Amino acid sequence: DNTDLVVVAGQIGGCQEELLAEDIKKNPKKYPKPLVALISGAHAPEGKTMGHAGAIVSPGQVYGTFQSKKQALESVGVPVVNSQYDLITEVQKRLKKKIYFDMENYYKKMKTIWDAPSKKTGWGTLITKVMPNNLLISGYSLQDIVEKKGFIETAYLLVKGEFPDKKTAEEMRKIAIDAAKRPAPNVHRSKKEDISKTLVKYFVLDDELAQYPEEGTNGAVKKTVFGIGRTARYLSGILHTEKALEKLSGDEPFSHVIYRAVTGNTMVNEQHSRMIEAMIVACVDHGVTPPSAQATLIAATTRAPYEIAVAQGVGAITDVHGGAGAKAAQLFTECILKSKKENIDVAQATREIMKKYIEEGKRIEGLGHRLHTKDPRRDVLWNFSAQTGIAGEHVQLYKKVSTIFEQVRGMSLPINVDGVIGAIVTDMGLDPAMAKAFFIYGRIAGLSAHYFEEIASQPRMRQIHFNEALYKGKGPRNIQ
Numbered sequence: 001d002n003t004d005l006v007v008v009a010g011q012i013g014g015c016q017e018e019l020l021a022e023d024i025k026k027n028p029k030k031y032p033k034p035l036v037a038l039i040s041g042a043h044a045p046e047g048k049t050m051g052h053a054g055a056i057v058s059p060g061q062v063y064g065t066f067q068s069k070k071q072a073l074e075s076v077g078v079p080v081v082n083s084q085y086d087l088i089t090e091v092q093k094r095l096k097k098k099i100y101f102d103m104e105n106y107y108k109k110m111k112t113i114w115d116a117p118s119k120k121t122g123w124g125t126l127i128t129k130v131m132p133n134n135l136l137i138s139g140y141s142l143q144d145i146v147e148k149k150g151f152i153e154t155a156y157l158l159v160k161g162e163f164p165d166k167k168t169a170e171e172m173r174k175i176a177i178d179a180a181k182r183p184a185p186n187v188h189r190s191k192k193e194d195i196s197k198t199l200v201k202y203f204v205l206d207d208e209l210a211q212y213p214e215e216g217t218n219g220a221v222k223k224t225v226f227g228i229g230r231t232a233r234y235l236s237g238i239l240h241t242e243k244a245l246e247k248l249s250g251d252e253p254f255s256h257v258i259y260r261a262v263t264g265n266t267m268v269n270e271q272h273s274r275m276i277e278a279m280i281v282a283c284v285d286h287g288v289t290p291p292s293a294q295a296t297l298i299a300a301t302t303r304a305p306y307e308i309a310v311a312q313g314v315g316a317i318t319d320v321h322g323g324a325g326a327k328a329a330q331l332f333t334e335c336i337l338k339s340k341k342e343n344i345d346v347a348q349a350t351r352e353i354m355k356k357y358i359e360e361g362k363r364i365e366g367l368g369h370r371l372h373t374k375d376p377r378r379d380v381l382w383n384f385s386a387q388t389g390i391a392g393e394h395v396q397l398y399k400k401v402s403t404i405f406e407q408v409r410g411m412s413l414p415i416n417v418d419g420v421i422g423a424i425v426t427d428m429g430l431d432p433a434m435a436k437a438f439f440i441y442g443r444i445a446g447l448s449a450h451y452f453e454e455i456a457s458q459p460r461m462r463q464i465h466f467n468e469a470l471y472k473g474k475g476p477r478n479i480q
């Protein structure tokens, strides 16, 4: 009863259509609904196989041709067409334009779906390509950058996509040094306060940074470099080393400024200074997926000011992300102390401590990575630590940690950049907390680049699409 018309779909070859025509003639009551036939193959040459054996028309046949089928069906009142376009016209003619499907409304509905913002937000970037065991910044491998370039030049690359020429590099260095010379805001640091939280306070409270312009040619990169200079000043505030920055000559490389801020020494140990800068550069960026980059990007979508957006990213660097180096440094110091105290082999002491950790359900900080099975930043930093004569018992132990972990846990995990930095920092005799400080410091360059990329290339208020924001709580109810 729901059928208004029947379409016979046929083709040349065989005699089914002719038999149907005969049957319609003999038993018309069997066919109460109007029929329209689409027969394909009208132009097929005789004798040629068209796709399959059934569609062969043998020369001289009185049935099986397009003409024979058309004639037979039309003789019993069934119109025959040869194309889908004609079929639609013929069917519409017979059904008197009856509407089965509300095309107009369907189109409107589809249009609202097409016009809606994509469910996939698409966090594309021109800055860093992240691949398993490899990181490319604007096409340059991060390992190469760590070896050959300083922090300021790398920050410039992140923001601008190219390294600066000599004159511009000099201009940038001066901006950073000027920023490091200016006093930092007065920030109170509570006992045991996480260094990322203290740095957030500095960022948020610093009027010098907030007021530094970011407009005009090179505005974004100048602001980034100024922010990097300010961060050296914040670190000196945290480490009480401001004095070491007071007599900055303005002719020094920026790596010296970092060294002064971190150690409080005005006599620069060139090897340590290079090592510290290399660790910082190794941490500059890891694309758009790390939580810190996401936090900065979300703030940038709302056009939050630079210092606020970067502070959001810095605040998201915790022991879970980026902060494991400090914990790793503590853990391996504990292993070395145990081996000395109990006069046992370091590997044995480490095995025992690891076993205890694992039994307590704790993770070994500095091991494992979501993507890399061999952290691309590992070897370049190990090499630096060897060349600068810094590598000592912590680096030595850390190189064996994956193997020891496998013996204890039966699972193979790579050392990550946090672990590598944790070991080097300890061999340099620095506070373990500096491992996290270096990670954050480097990442400030990447966060700045992501901030400026977002505001320059994306509409405001990018956000989670409503379809992804699932409410899973209680249904509507009344307050009694």
Ligand SMILES: CC(C)(COP(=O)(O)OP(=O)(O)OC[C@H]1O[C@@H](n2cnc3c(N)ncnc32)[C@H](O)[C@@H]1OP(=O)(O)O)[C@@H](O)C(=O)NCCC(=O)NCCS
Pocket (backbone or CB within 6 Å): 319, 320, 321, 322, 323, 324, 362, 363, 364, 365, 366, 367, 368, 369, 370, 371, 413, 416, 417, 418, 419
């Ligand atoms: C970085 C990290 C989050 C990546 O984790 P992941 O690859 O997603 O792996 P998962 O968290 O799903 O863990 C998978 C398994 O490996 C174990 N595992 C991963 N990292 C471990 C670690 N560092 N120590 C001990 N076990 C670890 C987990 O316990 C889990 O074991 P299970 O399957 O028996 O439960 C993880 O390795 C980690 O927490 N590392 C320590 C912290 C750290 O160094 N962070 C800095 C990263 S750069």
